[in-house]
Amino acid sequence: MSISSEQVTHIARLARLKTDPEKSEYFAKNLSRIMGLVEQMNQIDTDGIEPMSHPQDTALRLREDVVTAKNLREQYQALAPSAQDGLYLVPKVIE
Amino acid sequence: MHQKSIAEHANSLAKGEYSSVELTEHFLKRIESNSDLNAFITVTDQLAREQATQADQLIKAGKAGLLTGIPIAQKDLLCAKGVLTTCGSRILENFISPYDATVITKLHEQGMVTLGKTNMDEFAMGSSNETSFYGPVKNPWDLERVPGGSSGGSAAAVAAMLAPVATATDTGGSIRQPAALCGLTGIKPSYGRVSRFGMVAFASSLDQAGVITRNAEDAALVLAAMSGFDPRDSTSLDVPVPDYVASLQDSIKGKVIGLPKEFFGDGVEPDVADAVQASIRELEALGAKTIEVELPNSEVGIPCYYVLAPAEASSNLSRFDGVRYGFRADEYLDLNDMYEQTRAQGFGEEVQRRIMIGTYVLSSGYYDAYYIKAQKLRRLISDDFTKAFEKCDLIAGPTAPDTAFRIGDKNDDPVAMYLNDIFTNSVNLAGLPGISVAAGMDRKNLPVGLHLIGRYLDESTILNVAHQFQRATGWHLKMPGGYE
Known part of the structure; x- marks a missing residue:
């Protein structure tokens, strides 16, 4: 099996x-x-053979659909390379 | 002072022979004077002093637990609030975590003192600690050799006695292989035993946290404190944690140890094979029985792992985009170029390689041939273990095919590097617990690791056998020259 440099460029x-x-x-x-x-x-x-996606075939647990997390937006956005007024800033995508 | 076990420290702290502040200062000094090992990315001296002062107050008030005031080093893959958490990567070079991983919360609740964050292969992708953006870690047994990886900083720190214990994580062998290469005890518990909340994800169906220590008793003590149900991790198991410490003293008479013939084949260095065989005879002398078992699909463990782990990694690491946290490239043309430049500059070569492999095996047209095929093999590998455990209580073999290799020796060939995990990664595929214990030295005076694999959720048996082995042999008491 060989992968070409064109395939690498695509990947x-x-x-x-x-x-x-x-x-x-x-x-x-x-x-x-x-x-x-x-x-x-x-x-x-x-x-x-049945594919195995998870060790021991354990299913993911569900929980009640209730809000558990606090709003920590300011704390989290303080870590962003660029944020302002509660928004993450990225290069312009629409002219 | 630094040679003592955790139980001995706890005893000395309780008697007032020294305080947690004195113990912490002692280890901080050792970290500073051995900085050439490059075992730490961040030293949290201020946090450590605050925690030690609090611990001393609890000890004085008679409210201390066994781990109160005991220093610990944390792998830099575990988020620690207010502390730089890099995962050994440039892309997180400025990431100050806003919260604690559950593992860190639990250890701090026990009164443990965090000395710092240990170096590691970038995003835990490596077996030598050479892929770290922060430079390679040196093995205290021979400074020209690797400590193993990915938890190489944790292993070097404990081997050089810069900390009595360190947290570590294991996706394909990253606790057990460095423990073996540094002459230590390293346990990866069963998948689901320890919360993954706040542990930066590499391959979510394989990752588990554990500990690296100098003996099985210390491992049992700290693993017990880390384990248990966490509602914030959807794969955390809501099952009771056994008393790992109590069962250490059990006799191993009559325990049946399975020896897979696939683990004793050609690829193992003769010195490693000899030391492991001698260890097995030692276990027989303690009353254990041995039988041959088969793990016929283990030969495809490596290819299966190197499809599944990169596939999960390529998805998990898509979160690093230069938008919400971490490094962003200085120059770019537009949004797409910003993503591409940030990720190409922020990730090292091995991480980019694995992201590309993962992207490839998940891409349209290749998904069934690689990803689904690997998942089918995963079931066969897991079923092999189930069958073997019908006949035995635990499985033994070498942890790694060789002892510590030289820094730079396997850098040009990713496949040669991947083969370091040949005996460890099938254990992650099956979600089983595994431990490596020091089991002898090769002719270069480098440590050899004995690998013990347990049934699902049965960490107790492998800890018990490891402890009884250590009581009988004393290999775990050997220390690298210059660090005594």
Whole structure:
């Protein structure tokens, strides 16, 4: 299994990671090695096996639909790279 | 003073031989004079002094518990209120957590004193502590070698006795492998035993917090304090926590230890294999019985893990976008470029690699071939353990295939690095408890770890066997030269 540098560029775009041709080429090499390892999964037949998404198949617990958290907006927004008037500021997206 | 166990410290504090403030200052001095190990990212000396002063008041008033006034180091993956919490990453280089992880809350409620936050592989992705943005950690047994990872700072801190105990987390071996490489005791409890609230997520169906200590008794004491139901973690189990300390003294006569032949194959270094075999004979001398068991699907544990863990990571780490907290790139063209530049500059190479693998295996057209396939294998691996535990009470083998390797030796080959976790990560896939205990030395005078795996929710048995093993052998008492 090999991954091309074009595929890396596509994956990096999906994952919002800046890349350039040199970086894509570099990652293509070691991602291909890792996918070679991953291919070893195919030596075992898994037909009819139920996928397991969680250890011991425990289900997520539900709780009453009531408000439990306090509003800590100011405290949390103090950590933001850029915030003003209760809003997170990002580069302009609509002209 | 720093060589004592937690129970011995508790006794000395109760008798007034020294105060928690004196004990805390002693460890803070050791941290400062051994800063070349790079075990800590942040030293919380002011917080530690305040907590120690409060602990001394409780001790004087006769209101102290066994852990009151005992110093502890916290892995920098656990959020601590008002304290820098980096996860070893540049992307959280300025993140002062606004709240405490439940683990930290529980330990502070017991009166424990937080000395600082320990170095780690970035977002716990690594087995050598070399992926940290804050630089590699050195192994106190040999400063040119790695301490293991991802909880390498926690392990180095306890091995060099800069702290009597440290919290750690384990997604594929990150507590047990560094404990093995540093000659320590490290336990990962069953999935759901310890709350994950405030523990920065790597792979949510695999992550569990535990402790690294110098002996099983200390591990039992601190793990008991960390464990228990937490409504703020939807995967936390609402089941009673057994008395881990009380069962330490039980005889292990008649306990059946399963030895999977897959754990004793070619890939294990001869010195490691010899030490583990000698340890098993020691356990037999204590009255345990051994039988061979099979874990036929364990050979695909690594490929299965390196699909599932990156898949979950790629989703979990999408939250780091330069908008709400943490690092943001200085220069960018537009919103998308801001995300891309921030993440490419904020995450190191290994984290980007895993995000890309995860994104790939979850992407359209590949999901069934990789992600679903890995989940099916996960069930087979888990079923193997269930079958093996019909015949035995616990499973034993080496923790890692080799002892500590040199800093830089495995940096160019991610696959060689991943194989360090070959014996540990199937335990996370099945959600079982596992412990590593010091079990001998190789010819380079580096520690070897013995790995004990328990039934689901049965931490008691592996702690009991580990404690009885330590009473009989004393490997855990060995200390790295220059730190005594």
